[in-house]
Amino acid sequence: MKEDFLHFLWQFKKFDLAQLYTTQGEKLTIISSGLYLQKAGPDFFNAQIVIGAQKWAGNVEIHRKSSDWYLHNHETDPNYDNVILHVVWEHDMEVFRKDNTELAVLELSKFVSGKMLENYQTLMMDKTWIYCEKQITLVDGFVLDNWKERLFFERLEKKSRLIWNTFSETLNDWEALLFCLLAKNFGLNSNGETFLKMALSIPFQKIRKESFEVKNLEALFYGRVGLLYNENEDVYFQDLKGRWDYLRNKHILKRIYVDPVQFFRLRPSNFPTIRLSQLANLYHSKPNLFSKIIESKSLAEFYKIFDVSASDYWSDHYQFDKQSRRKEKKLTNAFIDLLLINTVVPLKFAYAAYVGDDISEEIVQLLSEIPAEKNIIIDKFRDFGIVANNAYETQALLQLKNEYCNKKRCLECGIGLELMKN
Known part of the structure; x- marks a missing residue:
């Protein structure tokens, strides 16, 4: 017991x-x-x-x-x-x-009562994935929907707490904070921490000053993560290397030590060369990005904001001096969806709390417009009869699995409590 x-x-x-x-x-x-x-x-x-x-x-x-x-x-x-x-x-x-x-x-x-003990033993019986896997579809839809809403905001609050840690490192500059969070998410799991260190190491006022020339931003980003320290005869590489040598002296940027960026096992579209160029073009073409994001509400507005491509050089390259078949390296809607889920929505939520606004309905509406995420956790829930229709629901299910099912918190879970009551 x-x-x-x-x-x-x-x-x-x-x-x-x-x-x-x-x-x-x-x-x-x-x-x-x-x-x-x-x-x-x-x-x-x-x-x-x-x-x-x-x-x-x-x-x-x-x-x-x-x-x-x-x-x-x-x-x-x-x-x-x-x-x-x-x-x-x-x-x-x-x-x-x-x-x-x-x-x-x-x-x-x-x-x-014996019935209460039976309910508990049934709930905690042997499982293949989660304890309530054979009973979860018995939970009333109204109860399940209410619990999903709470799970969603629990996950959002957790993400917001992580944002506040970075906020202090940016000296409470919201534009700088957005830049750092976007950099991390442009790097995905493989290069996210390296991209974040890169972003934190460049004072954001320097980004503002150099944003008039996209090659300057690329030089800053590539140089900071160590992609311009090798020897290479490629003309574009040499141009960026020269700009990097000039900019690091101009802005007195001391060398930092970051983990080498990863290419291995990444799809070419996620190579750090491509993602950093897209990030540079975003900040070159979209000044006052933080204000635009705070003011925007619909998915269509966000797709327009993030409608950017890597520089033309990368149309037929994925790495320096290695030519490939020509293809525009544009941010896809699927990648923008990830940025919205992992960066934009948590940031908007944190900023609203900072200024005393409640944008809960706006956020739920936005995430409800985004297609459901695809991963093994969401697939397993579907196998047990719980189908997520959009990103709002997938975020709730991820919170359920990671914070309740994995930690055996069945008797703190709305689903577990409902099954015990019945």
């Missing part, structure tokens, strides 16, 4: 409340089960109960066995001095406070 199940039983009072009594034989009435704060100290704070004729207010501690009180050394911890009730599944010994008075104990196993 796991403690999270006991927490669930106590929090939602899923046991026979009419005939409760303590292990000492005194009648027990629960007025309030208290607040489940999930912090250090007792499990539930500010509970109110009546034992016999005496009303008590204080904290409740929950364990599988009474002896766990001593196993966890609560008898020496002053945080547990105001515990008024010890809730356990199995009462295997008496527990005493520091003043030698006996602590009242509720042995839950005597008051929980």
